Amino acid sequence: MKIQGFLLVPRATGKFPCVIYNRGGTGDLGAHVRESVPFGLPAKLASAGYVVVASQYRGNNGSEGRDTHGGADVNDVVNLIALLESIPQCDAERIGMYGRSRGGMMTYLALTRTDRMRAAVIDAGSADLFDMAKTRPKLAKLYLDAARASEADAEAVFAERSAVRWPEKLNKNTPLLLLHGTGDWRVRPEEVFAMAQALYRTRHPFRLVLFEGGQHNLEEHRAEADRILIAWFHKYVRDREQWPALEPHGK
Secondary structure, eight states, X not given: OOOOEEEEOXXXXXXXXXXXXXXXXXXXXXXXXTTTGGGSHHHHHHHTTOEEEEEOOTTSTTOSSOOOSSSGGGHHHHTHHHHHHTOTTXXXXXXXXXXXXXXXXXXXXXXXXXXXXXEEEEESOOOOHHHXXXXXXXXXXXXXXXXXXXXXXXXXHHHHTOGGGOGXXXXXXXXXXXXXXXXXXXXXXXHHHXXXXXXXXXXOOEEEEEETTOOTTOXXXXXXXXXXXXXXXXXXXXXXXXXXXXXXXXX
16 A cells, blocks of 8 residues: 655765654645645754654545544554665664644554654644544544444544553653643643543653643744754654653652
8 A cells, every 4th residue: 555655854964863753634634745844843853853754644645545543544654664764864773753633643553553662742632532522523423434433333433542541552661742732622631631640640751741822733832842842852762861760759
């Protein structure tokens, strides 16, 4: 199956750390567009010294297959690891993952299947489809239709795609940076609050940064958010720093 996407490589010689970039939305909404990629976060990451690979997912923007919104399309994320291994400029021992909105859900799902990510960033990411269904019933139906499921199957479909229900399945060696705006109506802040609590209960390494009044794309805080997430990748992917002790300690 052929999947469309983008590859960005720093304009320098040598081997570089890598970032798998998981887009949000479906179809044209949230798609990587040739005219805008050079000006967005993928280009910022490449300019910061990372090889960036970004999938459009199956069934989207010229890709073969059918988008399943958190089903078999997760393979279109995990298979990028092998792609990076085949690129001479990539240091495949230093890979991070970024996901925003629907891409946050894709990132959570991918982290149940691989231990190769040295760090990940969830930007306004979906972690609880049950919460989403309360306020966005049309989007809930889109997920059911993508899974070719009925209302009777909603519990199983939503649970499978809601990381808040299975934080213990996430690879413990991948620290997570959660970025979210308090003014986000597309993915409510309640989702990231619940996910942070779930990560804390399971002693998963994470950091939560809330942006006051920030909307879904953090437009009011985008430059600051990008600086924070690039610093996160520098620390845990590029420089391979270790996470500090998580159990209560100190004087």
